[in-house]
Amino acid sequence: MTCNTKIATDNKKTHMAEAVFRESWISIKANKLRSFLTTLGIIIGVCAVVIMVAAGQTVSNMINESLAGMGSNLLIIRPEFVATSGVKGSGMTIIKTNDADVIKNIKHISAVSPMVNGAGQLVYGNENYAGSIVATTPDYLYTGNWEIEKGAMFTDRDVKAASSYIVIGKTIADELFHDENPLGKTMRIKNVPFIVKGILKSKGQGMGGMDQDDIVLMPITTYRRRVQGTNIPNRVNYIMAQVDNENNMERATKLIENALRESRRLKPTAENDFRIDNMTEIQETMRSVGTYLSILLASIASISLIVGSIGIMNMMLVSVTERTREIGIRKAIGAKNSSIMGQFLTESILISFIGSMIGMIIGIALSQIAGAVLDKNVPISLITVIISFSVAIIVGISSGLFPAIKATKLDPIEALRYQ
Numbered sequence: 001m002t003c004n005t006k007i008a009t010d011n012k013k014t015h016m017a018e019a020v021f022r023e024s025w026i027s028i029k030a031n032k033l034r035s036f037l038t039t040l041g042i043i044i045g046v047c048a049v050v051i052m053v054a055a056g057q058t059v060s061n062m063i064n065e066s067l068a069g070m071g072s073n074l075l076i077i078r079p080e081f082v083a084t085s086g087v088k089g090s091g092m093t094i095i096k097t098n099d100a101d102v103i104k105n106i107k108h109i110s111a112v113s114p115m116v117n118g119a120g121q122l123v124y125g126n127e128n129y130a131g132s133i134v135a136t137t138p139d140y141l142y143t144g145n146w147e148i149e150k151g152a153m154f155t156d157r158d159v160k161a162a163s164s165y166i167v168i169g170k171t172i173a174d175e176l177f178h179d180e181n182p183l184g185k186t187m188r189i190k191n192v193p194f195i196v197k198g199i200l201k202s203k204g205q206g207m208g209g210m211d212q213d214d215i216v217l218m219p220i221t222t223y224r225r226r227v228q229g230t231n232i233p234n235r236v237n238y239i240m241a242q243v244d245n246e247n248n249m250e251r252a253t254k255l256i257e258n259a260l261r262e263s264r265r266l267k268p269t270a271e272n273d274f275r276i277d278n279m280t281e282i283q284e285t286m287r288s289v290g291t292y293l294s295i296l297l298a299s300i301a302s303i304s305l306i307v308g309s310i311g312i313m314n315m316m317l318v319s320v321t322e323r324t325r326e327i328g329i330r331k332a333i334g335a336k337n338s339s340i341m342g343q344f345l346t347e348s349i350l351i352s353f354i355g356s357m358i359g360m361i362i363g364i365a366l367s368q369i370a371g372a373v374l375d376k377n378v379p380i381s382l383i384t385v386i387i388s389f390s391v392a393i394i395v396g397i398s399s400g401l402f403p404a405i406k407a408t409k410l411d412p413i414e415a416l417r418y419q
Helices: 002-030 032-068 097-104 156-161 170-177 220-228 246-263 279-322 324-332 337-374 382-408 412-417
Strands: 074-079 081-084 087-092 109-124 127-136 148-151 165-168 186-189 192-200 216-219 238-243 274-278
Touching (some): 002 032, 002 337, 032 279, 032 337, 074 246, 074 279, 097 238, 097 246, 109 170, 109 220, 127 220, 170 192, 216 220, 238 246, 274 279, 279 324, 279 337, 279 382, 324 337, 337 382
Parallel strands (some): 127 216, 165 192
Antiparallel strands (some): 074 238, 074 274, 081 087, 109 127, 109 186, 109 238, 148 192, 165 216, 186 192
């Protein structure tokens, strides 16, 4: 008997829920234009949030991909501005290959590559291309996080002998050699012949849209003697040093600082005439920027959601006023306050849910179209779906709660007199 009573109670609750939903839908359909305009506010708000979240995630992914193309646990040693003639920061110092030799012997350092950057006209047959040149050592494969796709990297022996071997990026291979295999072919840089010894695995675009595959690697000695012709033969732009473990970054930085101060014969009271940048910290900062950007964009777009929720609340308040007599009649024949409150909350949530789902679909579609036009991979994440459903529930309840409470507080006698 108890079991039958429970089943009957459950069936009654189900029928009541269906009745409330049906009445809510009839009420929404009865004012189609007003309901549509109210829903439009939520559609625009959710659509804006979805697009902004997608844009933020795309930018964040681009930053992470670019950072992944850089070496890990890197310290960059650069020249520093020092005081000359009593003026602070007025003179730039010089970093030399001798400094790289000092750093090589420091504990926790697994790879060191001095760097000289340049550019030149690259020629193969009838093809010409203005490419970027990086003069360095074989360790650059590790410090720069590069891989050889075909062929091999030039060796330390090639650096000592200032050989004419080079390694080229994918862009250079495509622009000069097209479908031809570049390995073993001779190309000219500033009218100097070089033999292609290897081809780098493609990295794609880096920070700021820079093409990382537009690169020619050559021995640093070869560049100085045959291409650059500098008056300071040992000068480099900077030195990349890879630390064996992320936990040793701070320790390695201090060891490099002490070793360079000693080798450069700096007095104890003198400031460093070089700078050591911790790329791991910089990478973490840039990742944080990407995350904060995503949050900022979503927050800005959320303003439109607030406007949409105000629109729903306004419509529900108008609906309560218009249906005052109906509420009075329902109360007079025994309708409970919970039933009346459920009626208005259901209408509010239903409007918000419909708007959120339509906004989510439109937002995803527009973000994917934009990604296709801009040739960017725009992710469709679970966050988008969670946001849409959360907005549907939170906005629906928050904007419908006050009108629902107002409806339950109406006095039945006064409501029946309302015209």
